[in-house]
Amino acid sequence: MDNLEKYLHEKRDEIDRTEAVPEEAMWEAISSKIETAPAVAKRVRLWQRLAIAASVAALAGWGILLLKPEPAKPVSIADISPKMAEEELQLQQLISQKEKEINWEELDKSLFQDIVKDLQAIDENSEQIKLDISSFPDNGRAVETLLRQYELKIRILENLKREIEKNKSYEELEKSI
Structure with a gap:
């Protein structure tokens, strides 16, 4: 921690001189990212749902083929x-x-x-x-x-x-x- 304290002590003047970011601008940037994020997530979720549905349909078809009774062999x-x-x-x-x-x-x-x-x-x-x-x-x-x-x-x-x-x-x- 000595190095960190030393660094902060040396750069203290620069850090204090940095202008404060207006809070409204900062929250607008954050909220705009939050509003666009769900749209991307919904697209991914829709794609995932379609993939899951296709997988279930394929498995169901495969299961039906496996469980289909074989035709009865003619008995003499x-x-x-x-x-x-x-x-x-x-x-x-x-x-x-x-x-x-x-x-x-x-x-x-x-x-x-x-x-x-x-x-x-x-x-x-x-x-x-x-x-x-x-x-x-x-x-x-x-x-x-x-x-x-x-x-x-x-x-x-x-x-x-x-x-x-x-x-x-x-x-x-x-x-x-």
Whole structure:
């Protein structure tokens, strides 16, 4: 401190001669700096908020992609029950055989319009059940439903064949009369 005291003592005359700064001018300079400072701070804060919002949006999108459930892998009936898979194969073969027995080209679809629509509805239902089997919690029941659809189709095909034969016999009877 000796050096500081010595310096102040030597420069005391110069320090005393320095004119006092008017207080109003000094406060105006300070207040003008204070008024402009918040505008700069708001710009920075707005930029920071936008950056934070963009980061949150990016993280949310990334999270959604990670949490998105994977598409269900198709489950075959053999995976559920080999016995049911064997029954399905037998029913499909029987359906194929019954469809071959019916001459679809010569079939008057206007006479059997309702039956044809029922067969199409069964096919659509069967396909939908096959697609949905993997998402059913009790997929064994879904397979049973599918097998019942096949059995229903077989009965309808048998009835259609009988009706076609009846129709042919009536036509032959009318021709002979």
